[in-house]
Amino acid sequence: MKLLVTGGAGFIGSNFVHHVLDTTDHSVVVLDKLTYAGNRASLDGLPAERFELVVGDIADAALVDRLVGDVDAVVHYAAESHNDNSLHDPRPFLDTNIIGTYTLIEAARKHGTRFHHISTDEVYGDLELDDPNRFTEQTPYNPSSPYSSTKAGSDLLVRAWVRSFGLQATISNCSNNYGPYQHVEKFIPRQITNVLDGVRPKLYGAGQNVRDWIHANDHSSAVLTILDTGVIGETYLIGADGEQDNRSVVETILELMGQPRDAYDHVTDRAGHDLRYAIDSTKLRTELGWQPAFRDFRTGLEDTVAWYRDHQDWWRPQKAATEARYQQQGQA
């Protein structure tokens, strides 16, 4: 198979491209605009005969039409992905997440191309800390931020294109990913690279917010499973039973890095900050037989700390500008 992977120079997209080239015979064309979040270096060392990077915008209809017409399937990761940025400047989120997705599904419909849409559990809003229920495929949409509302909008576009136009699409909504190649603006890499720089980690508010962590490799294996055996028109939730509150994550990072567990600062909370996400991935596990490989969060985090310690050339060019942005926003 030849795959078009949008956003393949970003965090999860690049992990997926490495996973596909390592574990299958597929070839991959990446379409990526190389925004501040995209990094060519995340795709270094891939086999040239099976891999190509096209730098361009998913909202460029002529380019998208040409690329979609030349592949067997599209896996759509490209997005503006950071909640904090969406609170300060929502417009790029509408352009990429809504118009970009629209542009891709129009091309996929025209060419009859298989389409897999990558989305997030944030479309479901948040849960109380003591809610015994987790998100399922039946949970009503209730997004909180400009980011999550544009992701919800893009999911609904894909669903409508399936029903009205017979688009050959599946959708997955995954929980918070961690692992290599994640931009230093995000929670876990921000704290690891702060500690490496001798700066105290920054916890929003009291840090009681819960995220359901999954290793990016497990997200990739789940997407490949859905691409191979998922039922057209269906949505699958992806999660690995990894709930942790933010305070515990910061304390574990500090401990793994040889620092006192309380050596962090509380900073201004995020506006509208979702309290808790939690995924019930029973459907994916029972209907498609998927299982996560990374079951121990602490070990996965230890590997991630080691990766950032060993790849300073990869993240250092972004660090100062990212922290300057947090400084402006009062979260430094």
Ligand code: NAD
């Ligand atoms: P990221 O910000 O690291 O990467 C996004 C990539 O998309 C970048 O390479 C960027 O250059 C590219 N891009 C942005 N706008 C583009 C455009 N208009 N045209 C072409 N390329 C463009 O994001 P990520 O964390 O890797 O997330 C990837 C996808 O996974 C997103 O759709 C996101 O909603 C979803 N997701 C992320 C998480 C998570 O924990 N990070 C969890 C669930 C779902």
Ligand code: TDX
């Ligand atoms: O410095 C920080 N301190 C802090 O306490 C940062 C950057 C974040 N946080 C908190 C906010 C969240 O509760 O940590 C948690 C995780 O924050 P992010 O890494 O920004 O992730 P989140 O907002 O949960 O969204 C992520 O998971 C779902 C991705 O960025 C989204 O793209 C994905 O859809």
